Amino acid sequence: MNKPVVAIVGRPNVGKSTLFNRIIGKRHAIVDDQPGVTRDRNYSEAEWTGHEFVVIDTGGFVPKAGDIIEEKVTEQAENALIEADVIIFLTDVTTGITDIDDEVANQLRKSNKPCLLVVNKVDNDAREIEASEFLRLGLGEPVSISALIGRGIGDLLSLLVQHIEKIELSPVDDEDEYIKLAVVGRPNVGKSTFINTILGEDRHVVTDQPGTTRDAIDTSAEIFDRKFILVDTAGLRRKARVKDSVEFYSNIRTQNALKRCDVACLFTESEGGITSQDLHILKSIIEYKKGAVVVVNKWDLVKNDKEKSNEVMDTFIRLRGFEFVPLLRASCKTGFKTKQIMKTVIQVADERKKRVDAPSLNKMLEELNRYYQHPAVKGKRIRVLYGTQTETDPPRFVFFSNHPQLISDNYYRFLENQIRSRFGFRGVPVSIIFRKK
Numbered sequence: 107m108n109k110p111v112v113a114i115v116g117r118p119n120v121g122k123s124t125l126f127n128r129i130i131g132k133r134h135a136i137v138d139d140q141p142g143v144t145r146d147r148n149y150s151e152a153e154w155t156g157h158e159f160v161v162i163d164t165g166g167f168v169p170k171a172g173d174i175i176e177e178k179v180t181e182q183a184e185n186a187l188i189e190a191d192v193i194i195f196l197t198d199v200t201t202g203i204t205d206i207d208d209e210v211a212n213q214l215r216k217s218n219k220p221c222l223l224v225v226n227k228v229d230n231d232a233r234e235i236e237a238s239e240f241l242r243l244g245l246g247e248p249v250s251i252s253a254l255i256g257r258g259i260g261d262l263l264s265l266l267v268q269h270i271e272k273i274e275l276s277p278v279d280d281e282d283e284y285i286k287l288a289v290v291g292r293p294n295v296g297k298s299t300f301i302n303t304i305l306g307e308d309r310h311v312v313t314d315q316p317g318t319t320r321d322a323i324d325t326s327a328e329i330f331d332r333k334f335i336l337v338d339t340a341g342l343r344r345k346a347r348v349k350d351s352v353e354f355y356s357n358i359r360t361q362n363a364l365k366r367c368d369v370a371c372l373f374t375e376s377e378g379g380i381t382s383q384d385l386h387i388l389k390s391i392i393e394y395k396k397g398a399v400v401v402v403n404k405w406d407l408v409k410n411d412k413e414k415s416n417e418v419m420d421t422f423i424r425l426r427g428f429e430f431v432p433l434l435r436a437s438c439k440t441g442f443k444t445k446q447i448m449k450t451v452i453q454v455a456d457e458r459k460k461r462v463d464a465p466s467l468n469k470m471l472e473e474l475n476r477y478y479q480h481p482a483v484k485g486k487r488i489r490v491l492y493g494t495q496t497e498t499d500p501p502r503f504v505f506f507s508n509h510p511q512l513i514s515d516n517y518y519r520f521l522e523n524q525i526r527s528r529f530g531f532r533g534v535p536v537s538i539i540f541r542k543k
Contacts, residue, residue: 109151110159110270113190115214117206118166120198121226125253126150126163129263149325154263157270162190167210187213192269193221194262197240199233199250211243220269223248224262229255284326285455288337288363290391291373292383296403300373300438301336304329304448329448337363364390368499369397369454369533371447376408376435379421388428392535395500397454398431399533401447406437430526432533454533459499462529467503468492470528478520483512490521491543502537510540 114122130152148163187193195214197207214221225237228250240248249265251258289297305327325336364370370391374384379402391398408414422433432450436443471493480488486509493505503525507513522536 110191110273111162111189112152112159112192112194112266112270113162113164113187114194114196115164115167115187116196116198116210117204120166120196121253122166122196123148123163125194125196125224125226125251126161128253128256128259129161154267157267159266159270167206187217187219190219191273192266193217193219194224194266195221195245196224196226197243197248199225199228199237199240202236202239203242207243211245214245220272221245222262222265222269225250226253228252229257284333284335285369285452286335286337286367287451288367288370288396289373290364290370290387292381292387295373295375296438297373300371300401300403300444300447301325303438303441303444305336330452332452337367361390364394364396367396368458369399369451371399371401371451373401373403376402376404376415376418379418380424382424385424388425388431392428395535395537397451397458397533398428398535399447399450399454400425400428400431400433402433402435403438405435406440406442409435430532430534450533457531458501458534460501460530461498462495462503462525464492464494466529467495467525470524471505474521474524480513480517483509483514486512488512488517490517490540497537500535500537501531502539504539504541506543507540508543510542513540 114126116122126148130150150161150163152159152161193214195210197203223240223243223245225240225248228234228237229252234250237248237250249258249262251262253259289301291297305325327334327336372384372388372391374380380400384400388398388400402418405415408418425431425433432454434443434447434450436447438444471490475490480490482488488507488509490505490507490513493503496502496504505521518538522538525531525536525538
């Protein structure tokens with residue numbers, strides 16, 4: 107986790123996300139022709155000639171913006187400057203030097219941090235000559251590249267490594283110590299507000315407009331003496347409601363975030379309760395075998411209205427079959443119960459790594475066989491003889507039977523409920539497999 111940090115900054119639509127993807131060697135950031143697609147800070151790891159570092163893709167600088175989202179995006183880019191060890195200032199040869207470029211250059215000179223002035227979209231020799239104009243910004247010799255076709259990227263990375271080699275770092279953390287938490291849910295249910303609240307800073311762009319977050323954003327943090335990688339994600343919509351390519355790739359990033367997390371925190375809101383889309387997301391979490399926590403956010407809007415709060419809680423009858431998933435009420439805007447959310451996430455992460463020893467498991471099975479026998483199927487007596495836990499993180503149990511192919515779904519659910527009642531696994535999907543003795 108502890109690696110040099112390189113921030114890519116510049117005004118909107120100069121190709122920052124394209125360069126970000128080119129450096130890390132994969133399509134991680136969403137790239138689109140419309141300006142303003144990147145809003146939060148987007149982190150990923152990269153390597154060049156044996157040197158590993160973290161790259162931050164940022165939204166475009168728009169100083170003195172009148173739009174609230176643009177103001178927030180500029181604030182995020184400024185925060186990235188503070189966080190970075192080395193800065194790549196990206197400009198666009200096709201538009202030349204703009205007033206915004208001048209303002210950004212002034213800020214970078216004041217930062218006193220190593221800075222590479224990079225001129226993008228230089229895809230031929232004629233534009234190479236035009237790139238010399240950027241010397242006027244006073245940030246040294248410009249590096250000419252074309253992020254789209256890869257021209258000049260090797261030279262840029264070689265210069266970058268020269269700065270990285272001079273950075274002194276503290277010892278590296280073990281990534282296995284981190285709990286990877288994905289914060290998921292429909293648009294505008296308070297996911298980014300939650301992360302900003304628990305971090306105590308505005309790390310992610312938050313506005314009243316739905317769809318503010320576009321990428322899945324990783325943030326490392328230490329909370330209650332535990333290390334976390336927090337992944338704020340774009341709001342998940344039904345496929346039929348995905349309107350453009352940006353939303354399409356946002357949904358893909360969110361699904362990938364679910365695949366690589368340990369625990370997923372599903373946010374819904376008090377007005378309307380849980381919806382069919384929330385259930386769809388929860389089922390995805392369980393299918394991926396991730397720990398799950400459901401949070402009813404914005405509880406401050408209904409908690410003083412008993413009738414309304416009861417109506418909200420009535421909707422959670424839809425969670426039938428997911429009774430093992432913790433259900434919490436909170437208000438991230440006011441801070442109500444936000445600490446309890448993180449405590450529950452830690453408990454679920456620990457439960458996911460729990461191991462039940464074979465003697466305890468088989469003692470339970472012996473007691474169950476004494477009081478409950480699987481009904482006979484086609485005249486055949488079904489016996490479940492013994493079992494063992496074969497995996498943790500997520501937990502997986504194998505039970506041996508004389509006729510495993512005849513085990514009913516009812517018995518499967520019965521056995522799972524007995525395991526949970528005796529050994530816990532709160533918030534954790536449990537896999538049970540039956541095999542022939």
